[in-house]
Amino acid sequence: MTTQTLDQARPDFAADLAPAPARRVPEGTEVRGFALYVGLSDDKIEDGDPKLGAIVAQIKELVAKLSPAAETYAAVALAPEGAGGRDVDVVRLALGDPAAIARQKQTAHDSLDRAASGVTIDLSRKRVLLDNVAAPLTFREFELLQYFVLREGRTVSRDELITSLWADAAESEIPSERTIDVHVRRLRVKLAQYQDIVRTVRGIGYRFDRHADVAILQGATPSPDLF
Incomplete structure (x- = not known):
């Protein structure tokens, strides 16, 4: 992938987007947006590919084109050097995804039992x-x-x-x-x-x-x- 924008790489991208199926939400709640977790460590970015900041900027630009009223926010996820694990799991945990936190607590509990x-x-x-x-x-x-x-x-x-x-x-x-x-x-x-x-x-x-x-x-x- 080169540094060309996403719409240049895929001019038909928006046309490919099928309407998302309707999902029921718990009573008394309303949908206010969504989170997209992207796992991509620096060592997996090939020479000539966009760096992390450029990728984020292009995703924000795409969201603005698809829905001008949308507000966007992005943060980088850090982990101790050499910690291992799947990048996307590290991102979810670092950014406070409730499901990832619950899974970590369960893993910790299981590990303590084993140890x-x-x-x-x-x-x-x-x-x-x-x-x-x-x-x-x-x-x-x-x-x-x-x-x-x-x-x-x-x-x-x-x-x-x-x-x-x-x-x-x-x-x-x-x-x-x-x-x-x-x-x-x-x-x-x-x-x-x-x-x-x-x-x-x-x-x-x-x-x-x-x-x-x-x-x-x-x-x-x-x-x-x-x-």
Whole structure:
């Protein structure tokens, strides 16, 4: 797809729109509009294709042509880097779709049930449960574990940890690679019998390996009004 407008790409687009079937709404309510959730991460936009802002602008333009009285509003959905999952599900959750929120709560409830005798890493509440008991992780220890979890299966070097987690620290507070090893060792001690979820890759760094008894509850990032 090039940067041409939607009506140029599909001049017959409006003609193709069939009347929507009438839907009953609950008594005492009225239809005031609709929400269209679009899942599209930056890494899926090919070179030469319109960027996210251009796509939003063209959709708004199309809505204005189809119904001049319509008001439009768009916001970008953000998620923690490397969080995974389907883009459209991330969008629905970040923008507060009730059905998506209800599903997440049910998933969290199911995960807690499964992890009653395992590890629950709750990224939204920034806590770790071991056999349903909160582990006494410090802020820095949780940050370290979260960094590994969001890069599941990838080996993270000590240098990357220093660069990423201490990016805003004063020069005197920046740890050495040996200090990183101390932080990881303390984290493992607090993970007790589940400490092997953080593995040492000799000569390189560390890697998070998810076991069958590990549940990860993803968090959502507030979505700024960019468009």
